Amino acid sequence: MYDVWKNALAEIEQQISTANFSTWFQDTSLLSTEDGEIKIGVKNSFYVKQLRNRYLDLIKTALENNNITVNNIDFEVQSGTKPKVRPREITPTDTVVKSRIKKVKTELTNQPTNTGLNNKYTLDNFVVGSNNDLAVSAARSIIDSPGDRYNPFFLYGGPGLGKTHLVQAIGNELLKKNPDLKIFYTPISHFYSDFIDAVKLGKGKEFNLKFRKLDVLIIDDFQFIVGKEKSQEEFFNIFNDLYQLNKQIIVTSDRLPSQIKSVDERLASRLTWAGAFDLQLPKFEDKCAILRAKAELMGAEIEPEAIEYIAENVNTNIRDLEGEFSTILLMSEVRGLTPLELIENGAVSVNKTSKLRPVSAKQIVEKVAKYYELPVKEMCGKSRVAHIKTARQVAMFLLSKELSLSTNKIAAEVGVKDHTTVMHGVKKIEKDLKLNFTLRDQIEEIKEKIYG
Amino acid sequence: MKIKVTQEKLSKALNNVSRIAIGRVTLPILNNVLIRVDNKKVSLVTTNLDMAVVDFLPVSSSEDGVVTVPAKLLAEFVSNLPKGETIEISSEDTKVTITAGKYSSTINGALADDFPELPEINEDSAVVYKIGVDEFKNSVGQVTIAASNDLTRPALTGVYFNTYDNILAIASTDGYRLAEKKLIDKVESEVKAIVPATSLQEVLRSINDEVEEVEISFNEDLVRFRFGEVEVISKLIDASFPDYQKLIPKDNNIKVTLGRDELVRVTKLAALFARSVGGSIICETKSPNIFSVKSIANEFGENDSEIETKVEVEGRVNLNSRFLIDALNALEEKEIDFEFSDHIAPIILKNKKSNNYTHIIMPLNS
DSSP states (O other): OOOHHHHHHHHHHSSSSHHHHHHHHOOOOOEOGGEEEEEEESSHHHHHHHHHHHHHHHOOOOOOOTOOSEEEEEEEEEEOOOSOOOSSSSOOOOOOOSSSSOOOOOOOOOOOOOOOOOTTTTTTSSSSTTHHHHHHHHHHHHHHHHSSSSSSSEEOOOOTTTTTHHHHHHHHHHHOTTTTTTTTEEEEHHHHHHHHHHHHHHHHHHHHHHTTTTTTEEEEOOGGTTTTHHHHHHHHHHHHHHHHOOOEEEEEEESSSGSSHHHHHHHHHHHHHEEEEEEEOOHHHHHHHHHHHHHHHHHHOOOHHHHHHHHHHHHHHHHHHHHHHHHHHOOOOOOHHHHHHHHHSSSSOOOOOSOOOOOOHHHHHHHHHHHHOOOOHTSSSSOOOOOHHHHHHHHHHHHHHHHHHHHHHHHHHOOOOHHHHHHHHHHHHHHHHHHHHHHHHHHHHHHHHHHH | OOEEEHHHHHHHHHHHHHTTTOOOOSSSGEEEEEEEEEEEEEEEEEEEOOOEEEEEEEOEEEEEEEEEEEHHHHHHHHHHTTTTTEEEEEEEETTEEEEEETTEEEEEOOGGSSSSOOOOTTTTOOOEEEEEHHHHHHHHHHHHHHHHTTTSSGGEEEEEEEEEEEEEEEEEEEESSSEEEESOOOOOOOOEEEHHHHHHHHHHHOOOOOOOOOEEEEEESSSEEETTTTEEEEOOOOOOOOOOOGGSSSOOOEEEEHHHHHHHHHHHHHHHTTGGTTTTTEEEEETTTTEEEEEEETTTTTEEEEEEOSSSOEEEEEHHHHHHHHHHHHOOOEEEEEESSSSSSSSEEEEESSSSEEEOOOOOOO
């Protein structure tokens, strides 16, 4: 159809002056020729009248010479000034700006089945990096032969690093391979509340039986077992039964079992029989890979520079990383800007590090003293009593790690004579931390109090 | 064709119409003004094919006919004739003779046949609003400052006439700031149309003191402004305007009332030091009673001014000083409200008493 109009225009061009032709016919287009009803697109209404009054016959003849029946000719205003390049500016929501996120896969719909698994978690969308490759290869070997080499599979790591994702993916992949497998995924909190309910109803046996029939048991967030002795005992029994039948057991936790308070030593050691796998904070390259995978999954366009910016500035965990990423995509859609433009304009600022808010040296000293139930004066005194000395060293350690104070400054803060004492104290704690999990817990708790 | 008219009247009319008759090389006749006399009715017409200006010239005597003459030349010739002189313009074919007392000249015009015909408003289907000329001039001025001249985003180069809640409002935005003025309180008909800002500026230039009312008629793709003897007909911009109501923050929690003149002064002072940083200044509220405007130019020094006002919530925001001054100049009252929240939400500027003008500015990266 376009070619017909080109021919017609060529004919018209020969019959009128170049000035007239280029003015009136330059931006025209043939929109439709159906049933002799000709529709011609023009730039604006100033053109309509001129074309109709002056050039209608010319157009008609030209079209007819190209074998098109012409009963009636109509004109339609078509804005020909559609933006050709993306503007660089902060732009408010334009109702016609095309959605940048073309297709968000039905990513977040929960499809719980009686396995407790959510099928959005797959190994394909789990991004493998140096931070997790060991755990992932173990997971693959479990999928190949469950209940074999890595049984129980104990996975630990901080929040938002993908523990749940990985273990659910194992469950989903196993199910894909063998739909008849009896797999059950449950967070430990559901496990013990279900257990308590079952006991109340006198159905403790059934509860036990239900678990013993399983081929694969996946327990998430095991650290919450703390203080639930009965449930722990029940779990221990189930664990033993399943283990003896070579059924696959998968447990996640945010720390090693031996670091979880009040976990039975027998259970703790059994959980890590086949080794403990940890998920670490992703490195910069891993974070970029995660974001690229996420972008692909969402069908979103994002510049590599924007990905690097987000990766560089989010240092907490993957959940925050993905959260910031989604926020920026949303903002970019709302403002009609590309993510990079948004970042360059400073419309978003990403800065997530584990340092929550600034604290003073004095606050740290006070919190440490309070935690060990010592008066500040006594802690910062000259006492050589072991627990006071430890408290003092913890204070030094935290001042050094959290505020990066110089050893001289730290010496002044905790009332010791010279910086060598501080150096020794910090080193001592660092060394102890590796062996002494109580101390590690204590320091974590103090940190929580400082920043909380 | 022949007309007789005073120098003042003719000069004014030619000034109105000749501005848009420039530099169209593709179709030279667009540089001409069409003079038409049809049964005593005299009209001067120019167009650039985006808009047209028509001036109905009251004349003392006339003979029917039509001709086109280079608009700039005629306008300049007439404006240099002595005031009070009666001018006679007559044409024979394309030769146009202008005589005024001892002055006389002949200009080679062109046949009117090639002059484009103007689109017309369909009076039956048109949506028509009438508004006092002062209110119109003032409001359009307040809004067009925020319009963009970036042709790649046509919607932002216009002023959006839109009705909601039975009011007619006009708004413009360039993506960094937005201005909205409620033009007419109670309207019955609805309109959503983007009028090119350039057309509106042409309207403002052509309005003179004798006019009292502007009549605005909208068709589907055309708008006509009619005031006194002048009509400006313009295309509408065929694009969709941002849903701008959503851009106006509803919950800015930091509000201060400031003297407009004082804020203009301190902003101008701060702007002097903000040149090297693209005009970026820092506005800060400090409880209980300080509003400070600060700017830092590393090589020259820095500026810090304070205004006393009641402050309830502390906060700071970085702004482009030029945008702030533009907005303050558009506000009318002595006291204005300055509202912001954090450094990402736009700030809102309003008159303290009247509520019909809203100006918002996107903060800069801090």
